[in-house]
Amino acid sequence: MTNHPAAAFARDAGRLAVGGVPVDRLADRVGGTPFFAYDRGLLTGRVQLLRTVLPSEVQLSYAVKANPMPAVVQHLAGLVDSFDVASALEMRTALDTPMPADRVSFAGPGKTDAELRQAIAAGVTIEMESENEADRVTALGRLLGIRPRVAVRINPDFSVKGSGMRLGGGPQQFGVDSERVPALLKELANADVELLGFHVFAGSQNLRADSICEAQRRIVELSIRLAEESPLPVRYLNLGGGFGIPYTDRDQPLDLDTIGTNLADLVRGPIRQALPDARVVIELGRYLVGECGVYVTRVVDRKISRGRTYLVVDGGLHHQLAASGNFGQAIRRNYPIAVAERIDAEPTETVTVVGCLCTPLDLLGDAVTLPRADVGDLIVLFQAGAYGLTASPTAFLSHPAPAEVLV
Numbered sequence: 001m002t003n004h005p006a007a008a009f010a011r012d013a014g015r016l017a018v019g020g021v022p023v024d025r026l027a028d029r030v031g032g033t034p035f036f037a038y039d040r041g042l043l044t045g046r047v048q049l050l051r052t053v054l055p056s057e058v059q060l061s062y063a064v065k066a067n068p069m070p071a072v073v074q075h076l077a078g079l080v081d082s083f084d085v086a087s088a089l090e091m092r093t094a095l096d097t098p099m100p101a102d103r104v105s106f107a108g109p110g111k112t113d114a115e116l117r118q119a120i121a122a123g124v125t126i127e128m129e130s131e132n133e134a135d136r137v138t139a140l141g142r143l144l145g146i147r148p149r150v151a152v153r154i155n156p157d158f159s160v161k162g163s164g165m166r167l168g169g170g171p172q173q174f175g176v177d178s179e180r181v182p183a184l185l186k187e188l189a190n191a192d193v194e195l196l197g198f199h200v201f202a203g204s205q206n207l208r209a210d211s212i213c214e215a216q217r218r219i220v221e222l223s224i225r226l227a228e229e230s231p232l233p234v235r236y237l238n239l240g241g242g243f244g245i246p247y248t249d250r251d252q253p254l255d256l257d258t259i260g261t262n263l264a265d266l267v268r269g270p271i272r273q274a275l276p277d278a279r280v281v282i283e284l285g286r287y288l289v290g291e292c293g294v295y296v297t298r299v300v301d302r303k304i305s306r307g308r309t310y311l312v313v314d315g316g317l318h319h320q321l322a323a324s325g326n327f328g329q330a331i332r333r334n335y336p337i338a339v340a341e342r343i344d345a346e347p348t349e350t351v352t353v354v355g356c357l358c359t360p361l362d363l364l365g366d367a368v369t370l371p372r373a374d375v376g377d378l379i380v381l382f383q384a385g386a387y388g389l390t391a392s393p394t395a396f397l398s399h400p401a402p403a404e405v406l407v
């Protein structure tokens, strides 16, 4: 199981353990299956890895939407430098932690006046996605008698290859088109707002270090160019993130060292020279939490249909949509899967693992080789720490919501 995500977790008498507790015991602790379990030690280790490899001048922000479980956000509050939120509820979760409000940024299209009021009152940084939003923020700040802290999210004039989700280069709902940013900056210089700087997010789930490096270089170039037209110094520069994690056996882990070197060159070269006042931020969701979590299900039925062995588990795509291939995969490939109580046992059979939903889409493992599993055994899906529960259609088929536990 080299390179298998299971290798990162501890064992207890041949059983997979999360946070040192075997998952069968965790199932009893949370009151049954299915459930999500996140490993606190792995979360801490992940931040430490990034701190070691990335230059110390670069600050780390956690994109809460990847996993908004309050305990996870609370734990990360003590480890990262800032939070990025994308809704009012995420903002409340972030502000319930010791993270100061001026280290919380609020991005995302379609922020309502009600959300903007909350953000202004809280004193978080609003990453403005359009000219209209900028006007509304200014007006609401005046109404509330509070000077809003703002940054401009830029829709760059380039896109990067190799990203699972590519943003920028053309028209999009995110950010202000880069060619329109100078005019907006002039307007904002005369408005009663605290203009801090820029934010560019160029894509997600990118496993190619070279393309992430290229994006970061181009974001810095673009920001320097726009800063020349800005009446104010840039004090905040959010370079986005998009660091991917391997989900299938075709994926290679991201080469973090290359990104670290590139970032060091940028912060100690052009950024220091042209944007000396900028607090430089990388914002990561998936890369911080994705590999730290598992989704645990129990076999409810084992059946053979015309020669094919099915394991039917008590979970499914309503909790972990991504593993079914219906969230961002063009071609369905299996996510890493294992039998929890025999985590290092040799595989002995090929089975199809399906969820309990009444739809053929609910496929969790297509012709996977596993040690034998019977009714009552626990099947674990890995890489479930990001975009799991909250990115799944929990209401579909009306089953109960699964537990989540941070161990």
Ligand SMILES: *Cc1c(COP(=O)(O)O)cnc(C)c1O
Pocket: 063, 065, 066, 084, 086, 107, 108, 201, 203, 204, 205, 240, 241, 242, 243, 283, 284, 285, 286, 287, 386
């Ligand atoms: C979703 C999002 C992120 C996090 O993306 P990951 O791929 O999970 O790292 C970061 N920044 C913004 C603005 C986002 O919308």
